[in-house]
Amino acid sequence: MTKTRLSLASAPLLPLTVAFFVGILVGPLSFSLWLAGGLAVAGGGLFLSGRNYASIIFAALATGIIVSVLGRPVSAPSEIMGKEVSVAGTVVEMREGEATRNLIVRVDSIDSYRIRSFKLFAVCLNFIPEIYAADHIRFTATLTELDTETDLPLELNYGEYLYNQGVTASAFIPKGSDITALYPATGIRNTLLRIKDGIINRFAMSDLSQASKTFLITVLTGASSYLLPDDREAYSRSGVAHVLALSGLHVAIITMVISLTLFPLTLLRLNKLKGVITVLALWIFALMTGLTPSVTRSVIMATVFLLTLITERRPAPVNSLCFAALCILVAVPLAIYSISFQLSFSAILFILIFADKLNPVSKRNRPWYQIAGWITTTFAAAMGTGVISSVYFHVFPIYFLIVNIPFTIMLPFILGGGILFAVLSVFGCQPHWLTGILDFMCGILSRITGFVSHLPGAYIDNIFVSADRLIVFSVAMCAIAAMLYFPGRKTVTVAVSLTLAAIVYATFIPATVEDTSIYIPRYRRYSVVLIPRRPVIHVYTSALKADIPELTETVRRRYGNYMLSRGIDSISVARVSDEVVSVGKTNLIFSKSIPLTLPDGRNLLILTRGFRPEAIADTTVLPDTVYISPCMNQKIANRTKDSLEAHGCMVVDLKKTKVRI
Structure with a gap:
């Protein structure tokens, strides 16, 4: 050998x-x-x-x-924080929910004065006027610094996600506040964003079925917010979620469509011109989709590959991958924390390292080598993305190889048909035969994912990958790669030993840890106390009965990572009012008044709505600490805090401070 x-x-x-x-x-x-x-x-x-x-x-x-x-994001001027100001800027991204519009705005002026541009996240209750990406708008709001702190370990941190997108401030635009759409912002990128919105609207208003509309909008423009949660979950569980994220697969198919369109240039022996036009078209597509890390990586690698063909040089895929990573990170260093960046680069890296080495068929037998190569490429990509997917999404699909076969065969035709449909719709033409074909093919893929995602053992869920397990997996993968590239008794022995050690470690070393703390996270509408006791997290709250389902879902979504890391699989929610919850020697007292007597032990009083600050003067005993509920009126909360501190009591405002006991 x-x-x-x-x-x-x-x-x-x-x-x-x-x-x-x-x-x-x-x-x-x-x-x-x-x-x-x-x-x-x-x-x-x-x-x-x-x-x-x-x-x-x-x-x-x-x-x-x-x-x-x-490359750190530009911060908003500190002197305007907490003040109501007139804000003007360009809409970078907009997502509409059932009750709100979430905007990311690149602010360029405050109170009509030009400033250094920064990004702002705004929650808007107004749905009028209509606003689109790349519109220049003006509104009045009170700005606050972006909150990137968490109340529990491993909590879902939306503030950190926004910061990694360059956002440094936030604002709430209440109902009734005026928003003015001034004019469409100028520039190539803004023009392409408007073209993207136009394509989305043409698909949304077409005669295609709802499933076909959402699928084509997602795979052609990257606007995944149009996809229904149930459909997204089905794709994730069946192992084809990568199809929904614009990546190298989409760029390769679009390159193929462009190449077929430019085939006359090949007949005229103008291959270099064809390559240049293809590169320009790919970069227009990348700009239109917002230069996401996965698309940018694919387009850079495709550009390097096409340039090597034009200059008649030998391609170097690993070098191209590294060059793409360097280009992205020099421009946007925070992209390294993007899930899209990590999934895209790990998939390609594993393909380059393992796909060819795992192929058991000789290159001399070209047809079977290509077929086996498709299987090993899919398997290598799954190895590269599987752990990262498990870290972020806690799910690993089992039947990914089976489901990828029809997707690989049909996706080029669907994307090609979708591009043709978008072009024809510009001229007001939506042929019924094309609509029928797209509905038929999208329907097949939808039924396949729905069927596979409900098969027994289709996926492993509730996976928690700790940092130590990630390191052990990485070491084992490096050892296996060394064995494949440097075959020999020593490398095989080391690789097998490390792989077995990794399996033993993952099997017998507990991934979860016990937590006996008490958490009082920051909520704006009511008090919440979290007491994790494996396998249940107990939630005590002053919330109204109607708010309990929403609170339960919020706890499940926001603290899901934390619960997995602590071996917690269920949530118990209890409404409390004028009650004492004892945890060991600590007493949590929920009340709208200060009790006349206190139980033995450490007493922590959570004052809820209805408390009167005047009652403090008649108080004879005080608890160790008083926590002011977020549901209390702010003026009353301030008076209460001042009065209690004057009596020598420690006071904490739960609107502003997280608590761990």
Whole structure:
């Protein structure tokens, strides 16, 4: 057996990219700039001593740190925080819910004065006037700093998600507040966003079935908010959720459609012109979809590949992948935290490392080699994305290989037909034969995913992947890769040993930990106390009965990761009023008045709506700590806080402060 040797000469960007990655991850640390300076000095010393490659690695580390620091989102001016101001800016993204519109706005002026642009997240209760992406709007609101803190470990952090998109401030636009759509914003990117909205509207107003509309809008424009939750869950459980996220598969199919359209140029032997037009068309598509990391990665790699064909050079896929990663992270360092970025790059990396090595068929037998290659490519991509999907979504599909067969066969025809439908609709033409074909093919895929997702053992859910398990898995994968590329007794022994050790570790070392804390998270409408006691999390609240279903769903969604990490699988919700909940030696007292007597132990009083601050003067005993419920009127809350502190009592406002006991 001949050994396959790996050489840095075939992928010189790989070590530099890894070093750059590490630098970006270190960037948020408070001492990162000092570290970058030290690395730069050390790199200079290595360069002078003749260790050129080591000095380049140090330079990549330092550059990653500097790029991370410089790439932090622009903050809103501190002097306008907490004040009602007139805001003007361009709508970057808009999502409509049942009761609200959520806007991400790139603000360019405050009170008619130009400022350094920053991004704002606004929740709007008005549905009039109609607003579209790339519209320049004006509204009046009170701005606050974006809240990125969490109340529980591993809590779903929507504030951090927004921050990673460049958002640094938030605002609430109440019903009745005026929003003015001033004019469509100018620029190529804004024009392409309007074209995207136009395509979405044409599909939405067409004669296609509802299932076909949502599927085509999602796979052609990336607007996944149109997809129904049940459909999204079915795709995830059957192992084809990657189809819904614009990625390399979509770019490859669109490249094929463009290539077929430009086939006359091939007949005229104008292949270089064909390549240039294809590259330009792909970048227009990437801009129209918002330059998501997965699409940008695919388009950069496709661009590099097409340029190598034009210049008649040999393609280097690993180098192209590294180059794509560097381009994205230099432009947007926070993209490294994007799920789309992680899934896209891990899938391609695993395909490049494992797909060909796992193929058991010789390249001499071309047809069977291609068929086997499709299977090993799908399997390698599933290996790369499986763990990341388990970390974020806690689900791993079992029948992904079976379901991907019809999707791989039919998706090129569906995307090609969808593109043709969009082009014809611009001219007011929606042929019934094309509508029927698209409905038929989309219906087949919908029925397949629905059937497979309900099969016994179709997926493993409630998966919790801790950091230590992620490290163990990564080490095992590296060992397996080394065994495939450097076959020999030693590497096989090491790979098998590490893989078995990883299996034993995952099987016998508990992934969950016990938590005996008491949490009082920040809610605006009522008080909530969380007491996790495996396998149940007990929720005590002052919420109204009508709010209990919404609160239960909020706890399940917001604290789902935390519950999995603590081995909790159920939620118990109890409404409390003028009651005492004892946890060990700690007494949680829910009341709208201060009790005349207190039980033995540590007493924590949660004052709810209806409390009168005047009653404090008649109080003879005080609890250890008083927590003011978020449902209390703010003026009454302030008076209560001042009076209790004057009596020497510790007071906490639950609107502003999270509590862990």
